[in-house]
Amino acid sequence: MNIYQHFRPEEKEFIDHALGWIEAVKQNYSPRLTDFLNPREQQILLALVGNEAAALLQFFGGSEAVERKRALIYPDYYLPEEADYQxxxxxxxxxxxxxxxxxxxxxxxxxxxxxxxxxxxxxxxxxxxxxxxxxxxxxxxxxxxxxxxxxxxxxxxxxxxxxIIVKQENWEEQSYTVSSLRLDVLLAAFTNLSRQKAQTLLAAGKIKVNFKSTEQGSMECREGDTLSVRGFGRAKILSIDGKTKKEKWRISIGRKK
CATH class of the missing domain: 3.30.70.330 (RRM (RNA recognition motif) domain)
Structure with missing residues (x-):
């Protein structure tokens, strides 16, 4: 099975690195500490480790409330401690x-x-x-x-x-009905701008999807994606709830308060 089919093409480089980390832990039977990972990278690494018996995984970034965390991949004999995250x-x-x-x-x-x-x-x-x-x-x-x-x-x-300063995330949930799951369409809904103005934001490099800059308005968004729009804050696609009778998508978007 091609593991890359479950992820976006631009995530291949990170996946290759992550697979290398996992294999090194299994081969050397010793723990591996990563650099700080954003939430999307954490999600990918968690999926790749899956049910591996020879490689376990924990994240820590200073507190449970932080976004960016280091990952410790380790063999089953190892008992991680806070100091291991350096x-x-x-x-x-x-x-x-x-x-x-x-x-x-x-x-x-x-x-x-x-x-x-x-x-x-x-x-x-x-x-x-x-x-x-x-x-x-x-x-x-x-x-x-x-x-x-x-x-x-x-x-x-x-x-x-x-x-450490501990600040809990609060997401205000809103429901939308949109014509497609294209990034530019969802940006227009989230920002309450026209699709043309959303495309202007994309062209100006003001948009990030899952913490990476993009200008691809045609990108199809997925459940769990995080959208960052300079000047408008951050939103997360909480759920994609299917289509209406008129073939439009019902989605729930959380906006960071």
Missing amino acids: LTLYEISYPKKFISLEHRHVLGTLMSLGLKREKFGDILVDGQNIQFIAASEIEDYLTANLEKMGKASVSIKRLSLTE
Whole structure:
């Protein structure tokens, strides 16, 4: 059976990596820790491990509420511990009276240091308090290089994972009737824009499906897909409930509050 038929073509590269991790655990009989995975990658890896007796799987990213998590694939004799995930929680200190920092500022600064997105997890904002989680192996690099965000001088302080900001996700569910499951059609429904304007957002690179940028308005969406639209927030296809008598699709979409 062709395993790739169950996934999108653009997911093949990740699937190949994941199959390599699983095989290494089985061959070497030792655990394998991945970088941070987004929720879609976690879902794929979970499906690939399936009922493998020789390879088990757990995810952890600092708390149960975070999105991005590292995966530990391990043989049946191994008992995972929190320390195995090699996570470090940081708090950012900055002159709060004079500047305002947001999620995008932190993300942009970390990326500008030359770090791969896979090396850090969620960025957590609670009022003026900002934390982020990173792979422990980049601690020395962060400490030596993270000194500014924009024009502001900043510093980072290590915290215990017990001090992590915990924010629960809330999804507001709405029902729609749409002519097809094409991405541009669903974007128009979710954003309450015309299909033409939805296509403009796609062409401008403002759309992500399952955390990856796309310009393919003709892509057929599936149950469980996450749609991110810059300026409009995030939505998740909670269920596809079949067709009406007029051959239109009934779907439920959750919008992140």
